[in-house]
Amino acid sequence: MDTGKPMNSSSHVRDLAGHPAGPSARILSLPEDDPQFLRLRAMGLCEGRKVSVIRHGSRMILSVSGVRIGLDRDLAARIRITAGP
């Protein structure tokens, strides 16, 4: 488990596509100026927010504050997160 370790430790920074299903993570960064990511931001998937993966696959299901979002794995791979609550 990643809990208890310092949040900013680089070993915990990974992309959302590589995050296991279940435990939550916090979003570090998303690409700027890509319309798809601007849309994701408005949907609540933005820096500092908690996110968890519900289903893995080429099409993933994420949960952001209780809202489920279906997302292409390629998009998820461009979202940087840090593991832990």
Added chain:
Amino acid sequence: MTTAEISAPSADQARPRTKQRVRRVLFAGNPNAGKTTLFNRLTGLKARTSNHIGTTVELRKARLQWQGAPVELVDLPGLYGLDNHSAEEQVAAECIEHGLDDPDVDLTLVLVADATNLERSLYLAGQLRERCDSLIVALNMMDLVERRNLRLDHAHLSTELGAPVIPLSARRGTGIDELRAALMGPPECAPAPCPACLSCKGCEPATRYAWAEQVTARAGGDAGLRDSPLTDLLDRWLTHPLSGLLAFVVIMAALFQAIFMLAEIPMEWIDQGFAALAAGASARLPDNLFASLVVDGMLSALGGTLIFLPQIFILFFLISVLEDTGYLARAAFVVDRYMVRAGLPGRAFVPMLSAHACAIPAIMSTRTIDSPRDRLATMLVLPLFSCSARIPVYIMVTAMLFADRPVLAGAVFAAAYFLGILAAFVSSLAIRGTLLRGRANPLLIELPTYKRPDLVTALTTAVDRSGVFLRRVATLILAISLVLWALGTFPRAELEQLPADVQAQVAQLHAAEADPARIEAAIAAAELEYSWAGRLGKTVQPVFAPLGFDWQVSVGVLASFAAREVIASSLAVLYGMGAEAEEDPGSIGERLRDNLPPAAGLSLLVFFVLAMQCLPTQIITRRETGGWKWPLFQLAYMTTLAYAAAFLTFQIASMWMA
């Protein structure tokens, strides 16, 4: 009394009262927040759908009288924010700005917030309040909050937002009167500082969401509320790559079955109703040109169009029900991986489904596709799916080829559908590889909580969509049919002007005291051959000869270029079969067998599967793409495809059958 309250009336009196001021209420909210249900509750069926000027974004508007004063209610498209990323967001922002600029409008904004997903609603609330401080928050889905024994302090929320918060349930109808009363209060709309930090304009989403999260927590909201155990369980199966796909196939097959089964009876009524009307008109009107115009031109055109209405109504009703349950988003999620291979987004499957009833509503429903290129690619291939208007042709040709072999007839019928689907995916691949280069936008879709669908909303959607279809299409089809009628009627020929062999045939029939209907049919066929349509058909017959078509079928194909369903009635007249045969494509098929080789029947079928042949669809494509370029391209590529495929079919089938 505050200074503001005292000074308000005097300011009002100072304004010249040339016309009555209109209260305009704009309804904004996230998709799936229950905005449409609430809007329907307040307006009944009085709302009309129209496009926002210069865009394809639809707005629903209703003009009502509340306590003797005119009120205009506008349902804005579903939004996540006002960041101007999509056409919908731009239109919503424009509507707010127009309302603010117009001195004759008192603007009020209503944010329909989903109480079970407060954070995201608050994100939009902050942005709305920044533009207009006359904001009322309709806190919807309170029944779901209460059912889970949770408390949401709406009074506290109201203090934090600086706006009235009305708890309600649009589905149950609770709190609606309170909302209406709040809307009748004095409006005053001016830009206000963003409540997220009360000083800036245009906060970053992260700042806004941090604020929304804090406000939600202070009001007692629970972020995890939406993840119900039912949603969790259903998603485990319905979004699984295997069981999800299986469920998709079963649900879509059931939907299809339901559309065709439920529409059968009302379609029969419409058919019989128009037959009775035509018979009545024929009996009452003198036998002249005007009667022919009314019966053969107008009534047959209207009947031929209205017959598709039950299918369109049921289709939109069921799609709306599926959408409301939350399943439609899952279906798009499941099929996305397959659709992307053909260069289309997962969301395109709903339009594709609709296209099997009629391409027109299907093209209109592509509006849910965000990317303009994905949307265009979808629109271009939609007319390849076998719509209802092709069914009479399929019946005609299968009756011609396999009258006594129902199994083979069924197989050919299914093959025609399959050919349409295959052609659509291949064409999409070709279009995405050349004209609209690039892959479809990667999937990004909200999967809303599963819930019981609201049938009133589904009914309203179906009525609304059917109305749009009727208004846009009925007049157009009427006009086309009148042109076709004129082409097939003029120049008129007297018996003496008809070819000698026809005159001889008629004389022979008279001598043999044949059935007057048979004599009339023979004359009608000769008259049509003499008309512009007949001459045109004979001129172009060499073009269709490589496909195996005789001149009658060539005229039929030409006549059906604007509307493919015309082929059956045209062939009935062309082969001199009389009026009763027009209603029965099967008997026309038998006549085709006497006149065409079987290979030509197959080639005719292939041609009709793939050819454009629908002017109303082209007009809609023009509307949606904003010019004639794409509809003309659609016509060109589909006609070329149809001709080439029919040519190959005829040549190969001729060799094989020989």
